Amino acid sequence: MTFQTFPIAPVALPSPVSFEEVAAAEPQDMASAIGFGLWRALEAAGKDARPLALIVTPAFQNERGRLFGWGASQWGLDHSRILLVRARREAEAIWAFEETLKSGAVAAALAPLEAPSFVATRRLDFAARAGRSSALVLRTRPAGDLSAARLRWRIASAPSAAHPLDARAPGPVRLTAELARSRDGRTGVFTLEQDYETHRLRLAAGLADYGLAAGQSESRRVA
Amino acid sequence: MDRTGRGVTLHAVNDVARDRFRLRPGQSHADARAIAPDLISASAEPDEEVRAMEALAQWFERFSPAVALDGSDGLYLDMTGAAHLFGGEEALLTEILARLKAADIPAQVALADTPGAAWALAHYARKQTCLAPAGGARDAIADLQVEALRLDEATVRLLARFGLQRIGDLYSLPRAGLARRFRSDEGLALVRRLDQALGVEAEPLKPQRPPPDWRAWQVFAEPLLDIDGVAHVLPPLAEALARQLERDGQGARRLALDAVRTDGRVVRLAAGLSAPSRNPAHLLRLLKEKGLEHLDLGFGADALMLTALTAEPLTASQGELEGDVRLAAADTALAGLIDRLQARLGEEAVRRPQPVESHLPERSERWLPAGPRAPPAAAADPGRPRPLLLFDPPEPVEAIAELPDSAPSRFTWRRAQHKVAKSQGPERLSPEWWRPSTVQGPHRTRDYYAVEDDAGRRFWLFRDGLYNREDLEVLPRWWIQGVWA
Numbered sequence: 025m026t027f028q029t030f031p032i033a034p035v036a037l038p039s040p041v042s043f044e045e046v047a048a049a050e051p052q053d054m055a056s057a058i059g060f061g062l063w064r065a066l067e068a069a070g071k072d073a074r075p076l077a078l079i080v081t082p083a084f085q086n087e088r089g090r091l092f093g094w095g096a097s098q099w100g101l102d103h104s105r106i107l108l109v110r111a112r113r114e115a116e117a118i119w120a121f122e123e124t125l126k127s128g129a130v131a132a133a134l135a136p137l138e139a140p141s142f143v144a145t146r147r148l149d150f151a152a153r154a155g156r157s158s159a160l161v162l163r164t165r166p167a168g169d170l171s172a173a174r175l176r177w178r179i180a181s182a183p184s185a186a187h188p189l190d191a192r193a194p195g196p197v198r199l200t201a202e203l204a205r206s207r208d209g210r211t212g213v214f215t216l217e218q219d220y221e222t223h224r225l226r227l228a229a230g231l232a233d234y235g236l237a238a239g240q241s242e243s244r245r246v247a
Numbered sequence: 248m249d250r251t252g253r254g255v256t257l258h259a260v261n262d263v264a265r266d267r268f269r270l271r272p273g274q275s276h277a278d279a280r281a282i283a284p285d286l287i288s289a290s291a292e293p294d295e296e297v298r299a300m301e302a303l304a305q306w307f308e309r310f311s312p313a314v315a316l317d318g319s320d321g322l323y324l325d326m327t328g329a330a331h332l333f334g335g336e337e338a339l340l341t342e343i344l345a346r347l348k349a350a351d352i353p354a355q356v357a358l359a360d361t362p363g364a365a366w367a368l369a370h371y372a373r374k375q376t377c378l379a380p381a382g383g384a385r386d387a388i389a390d391l392q393v394e395a396l397r398l399d400e401a402t403v404r405l406l407a408r409f410g411l412q413r414i415g416d417l418y419s420l421p422r423a424g425l426a427r428r429f430r431s432d433e434g435l436a437l438v439r440r441l442d443q444a445l446g447v448e449a450e451p452l453k454p455q456r457p458p459p460d461w462r463a464w465q466v467f468a469e470p471l472l473d474i475d476g477v478a479h480v481l482p483p484l485a486e487a488l489a490r491q492l493e494r495d496g497q498g499a500r501r502l503a504l505d506a507v508r509t510d511g512r513v514v515r516l517a518a519g520l521s522a523p524s525r526n527p528a529h530l531l532r533l534l535k536e537k538g539l540e541h542l543d544l545g546f547g548a549d550a551l552m553l554t555a556l557t558a559e560p561l562t563a564s565q566g567e568l569e570g571d572v573r574l575a576a577a578d579t580a581l582a583g584l585i586d587r588l589q590a591r592l593g594e595e596a597v598r599r600p601q602p603v604e605s606h607l608p609e610r611s612e613r614w615l616p617a618g619p620r621a622p623p624a625a626a627a628d629p630g631r632p633r634p635l636l637l638f639d640p641p642e643p644v645e646a647i648a649e650l651p652d653s654a655p656s657r658f659t660w661r662r663a664q665h666k667v668a669k670s671q672g673p674e675r676l677s678p679e680w681w682r683p684s685t686v687q688g689p690h691r692t693r694d695y696y697a698v699e700d701d702a703g704r705r706f707w708l709f710r711d712g713l714y715n716r717e718d719l720e721v722l723p724r725w726w727i728q729g730v731w732a
Binding site for chain 1: 577580581583584587588591592595596598599600601602608611612614617621624628629632633634635636637638639663668669670671697698699701702703704705729730731732
């Protein structure tokens with residue numbers, strides 16, 4: 025990753041929208057991508073207490089493991105809000121995804137998809153808006169194909185922050201989120217760190233400080 | 248043909264064999280061959296017969312919800328109070344016969360006050376349709392042979408010896424005498440059968456399928472040939488069913504659509520609901536998801552039945568506060584969503600996690616089939632960091648540790664090498680010795696380590712077995728149980 029391509033440092037992450045794509049930079053980064061996706065979904069939901077749906081295929085579960093509720097609750101998603109939908113094939117998963125979004129019963133739905141067509145992504149976008157929910161497509165690899173997603177992310181795991189008590193132990197989770205495409209043309213790379221207290225990701229100031237854009241207050245530098 | 252202890256006998260004969268050669272069921276096959284040398288015969292298949300009869304019984308539900316099987320060659324229909332729907336009793340019998348003829352099923356039909364009398368007329372009246380007017384069963388069966396009372400062979404023989412050949416002969420005899428003379432193994436067989444035929448003793452019918460309490464149905468003058476036609480007439484049916492359910496304060500939990508085909512078969516489409524509902528639009532959508540377009544109508548269906556097989560009380564909900572209303576609407580939407588997903592993806596496809604009491608990660612939550620309400624939590628948070636993705640069962644890894652009982656310093660998983668940069672542990676979990684082990688081998692203590700490789704990826708590894716204590720049979724092994732974000 026080179027910082028030169030982003031002359032202006034991003035100030036804040038764009039706020040969640042109805043349809044985002046979250047791709048793992050490498051297949052091994054899928055867990056980080058799911059974590060990031062969950063966080064975006066919960067941010068989008070805000071105070072909305074409707075459940076979150078995860079639509080999976082057996083192929084995905086065998087390869088990447090199954091969602092662990094106790095792990096999800098450490099990302100702020102309580103057991104009682106999880107709805108798991110098992111589809112046999114990708115085509116069924118896309119159908120279930122669309123159906124779930126437009127039902128209005130869930131605050132957000134996430135689905136790992138291999139290769140959704142552009143038309144399929146358009147439909148997902150409409151469905152998400154019809155059901156006042158947000159859609160997050162998870163991809164095991166970044167792809168340059170056409171998609172109706174308003175924001176396209178590329179997530180890589182990053183070495184964790186220092187553990188406050190034990191230097192040899194992994195500390196708070198960190199990951200690098202690259203905004204590869206957005207509707208308004210804004211892109212950027214963010215290093216995010218999970219706050220154990222609030223379960224939320226925040227900009228890891230120490231690392232993400234690429235230099236300030238003009239007009240920024242000095243206080244961020246010391247953060 | 249039947250194979251019996253006394254040789255091969257005829258099980259059933261067709262019209263030609265009966266009328267031209269005077270063959271009859273029960274005759275020995277050798278005798279029959281002597282009479283008709285070029286007789287074509289095949290083995291009897293009683294199971295098939297019963298199955299065919301059951302299918303026919305379902306088809307007869309178009310006339311009456313209570314259809315009972317009579318052995319493998321007869322059906323009882325309880326038509327009490329229903330004949331007027333078909334234009335009277337005479338018209339009903341004609342219609343039944345015509346429909347059976349259209350489906351190429353030879354039959355004799357009789358209608359009487361009691362199952363016994365109807366049976367007698369159907370079997371022994373030597374007419375295709377036979378109608379005993381209300382209250383006329385006694386006269387109608389008086390001229391029939393005594394066999395028509397559904398008696399066993401011994402009783403019939405005894406009656407013949409007394410010269411009692413017609414049912415009418417029995418009417419004038421004293422009951423006490425009859426009861427004494429014709430006492431068989433089954434008790435007072437003759438008197439009881441006579442009473443049942445004449446309606447003195449009630450004879451309950453046992454319907455093949457319990458008559459549903461909520462059923463909407465419609466018959467069409469012209470058979471429906473395609474699914475579009477069915478889809479077109481379904482909405483009024485669903486509304487009629489919904490009205491019935493609403494009247495009784497019920498909501499359907501299991502729904503079935505029966506299409507009665509012209510060829511004497513019934514095809515059924517059933518769908519389950521995760522929460523009781525009587526919303527016609529929802530019921531219709533569910534049937535569509537369940538595969539309405541794949542319903543095999545054959546040469547057309549001329550009646551449709553929509554049934555709530557099981558129902559549960561559903562009170563009309565009225566939220567007082569605005570928040571309640573919105574919450575109820577979300578619940579309804581969720582129940583509807585779960586139903587549609589289950590109809591298409593399978594009954595087990597939608598799950599919700601329930602935390603349960605167990606220290607072993609793979610047992611600390613159960614994925615239950617989803618309902619609109621989340622299952623109650625049965626365990627508290629383990630209070631330790633847990634990974635986002637779990638491998639269940641765990642996958643083996645090759646790990647190297649500096650000391651036998653320390654954290655791994657490098658490991659190989661799925662043929663990729665990872666160098667451990669940071670690690671934390673162990674978190675020691677005792678085995679659940681009272682349940683079978685989830686990893687291969689004996690029950691052993693697990694030491695869990697959260698490790699991070701030099702690329703920042705975090706894994707949850709455990710060593711199965713303690714060095715110097717549990718390594719007697721098998722050396723401790725390493726497994727990966729999960730991946731952190």
